Amino acid sequence: xxxxxxKRLLLMVPTLIGVLLITxxxxxxxxxxxxxxxxxxxxxxxxxxxxxxxxxxxxRGAKGLDEERIAELKAFYGFDKPAWQRFAAMLGNYxxxxxxxxxxxxxxxxxxxxxxxxxxxxxxxxxxFITYLACIPLGIAKAVRDxxxxxxxxxxxxxxxxxxxxxxxxxxxxxxxxGGSFWDLFPLRGLTSDNWEQMSLxxxxxxxxxxxxxxxxxxxxxxxxxxxxxxxxxxLEEIRKQYVLxxxxxxxxxxxxxxxxxxxxxxxxxITGFPSxxxxxxxxxxxxxxxxxxxxxxxxxxxxxxLKRDYPVVMGTLYLFTLIGxxxxxxxxxxxxxxxxxxxxxxxxx
Numbered sequence: 001x002x003x004x005x006x007k008r009l010l011l012m013v014p015t016l017i018g019v020l021l022i023t024x025x026x027x028x029x030x031x032x033x034x035x036x037x038x039x040x041x042x043x044x045x046x047x048x049x050x051x052x053x054x055x056x057x058x059x060r061g062a063k064g065l066d067e068e069r070i071a072e073l074k075a076f077y078g079f080d081k082p083a084w085q086r087f088a089a090m091l092g093n094y095x096x097x098x099x100x101x102x103x104x105x106x107x108x109x110x111x112x113x114x115x116x117x118x119x120x121x122x123x124x125x126x127x128x129f130i131t132y133l134a135c136i137p138l139g140i141a142k143a144v145r146d147x148x149x150x151x152x153x154x155x156x157x158x159x160x161x162x163x164x165x166x167x168x169x170x171x172x173x174x175x176x177x178x179g180g181s182f183w184d185l186f187p188l189r190g191l192t193s194d195n196w197e198q199m200s201l202x203x204x205x206x207x208x209x210x211x212x213x214x215x216x217x218x219x220x221x222x223x224x225x226x227x228x229x230x231x232x233x234x235x236l237e238e239i240r241k242q243y244v245l246x247x248x249x250x251x252x253x254x255x256x257x258x259x260x261x262x263x264x265x266x267x268x269x270x271i272t273g274f275p276s277x278x279x280x281x282x283x284x285x286x287x288x289x290x291x292x293x294x295x296x297x298x299x300x301x302x303x304x305x306x307l308k309r310d311y312p313v314v315m316g317t318l319y320l321f322t323l324i325g326x327x328x329x330x331x332x333x334x335x336x337x338x339x340x341x342x343x344x345x346x347x348x349x350x
Contacts, residue, residue: 099316109316119297139231162225167288170218189294238266276328
């Protein structure tokens with residue numbers, strides 16, 4: 001197992017470099033980079049962000065920007081060096097998690113990600129826990145009652161929820177319960193109220209939960225179908241196996257058969273995906289959910305960084321997300337071995 005883990009860790013290095021290299025190459029051919037955007041901004045033709053610090057005085061009125069000023073802008077953003085040198089320097093910095101500084105936010109990328117993280121963590125963790133805690137018992141109940149009216153009704157409801165896009169459901173929830181055309185029960189935006197700092201501890205908790213109801217509902221509903229049906233099918237597959245018939249023939253109760261024998265085998269596909277889903281909960285951001293409910297999280301940050309051609313943010317967040325995804329996949333494989341000792345990666349013959 002140790003050899004397998006070491007091999008996977010070593011394979012992460014070329015995978016990370018390959019992902020970063022492909023993205024870096026694509027960026028070189030994308031028009032409208034930060035230099036072009038700043039030139040357009042200085043000329044009064046509009047821009048996607050505020051003027052970066054240190055660029056004041058580059059524009060000379062009707063004379064525009066001459067080649068010397070353009071060269072200064074390229075040097076300011078680091079584009080005066082060959083692409084291979086910039087890529088090599090970026091990889092060297094990433095080894096120490098120095099992700100560089102944002103062109104438009106005037107702070108380091110790592111600090112920027114940490115600032116936006118609470119919003120994404122709030123949405124991700126609540127979605128993760130509610131999905132697992134609700135879908136696993138529901139999936140077991142559907143498997144036990146396969147073909148019944150309960151199974152049919154619940155399948156219809158969760159598939160309807162799956163078919164409705166999260167952003168459409170979010171808008172509908174705002175219209176219905178956010179003071180639109182019907183009831184004003186929940187706030188329209190943000191994680192907390194304006195007077196949150198003056199509240200008591202219990203008041204802060206309740207205010208936070210009050211703000212989370214609508215965005216979490218819009219985010220969770222679409223996740224129910226996949227996890228519920230996966231649980232149901234996994235339990236159905238185990239229930240139909242021979243060892244279940246043997247256990248019943250020995251006189252064991254249905255609960256004993258289900259939770260002593262079936263559960264430990266059927267739960268394997270769900271548990272093995274737990275680490276990856278848990279890590280993803282910290283760093284996933286839904287652009288549409290965050291936009292609808294005015295939540296300034298990682299989804300909105302990633303979208304804006306692409307629009308503004310904020311390359312340090314694009315590459316830095318890509319590096320973090322890819323690294324976390326690879327670690328999550330490794331933890332998933334380790335969980336396979338821990339949950340089911342029959343699986344031995346070293347035993348696989350070439």
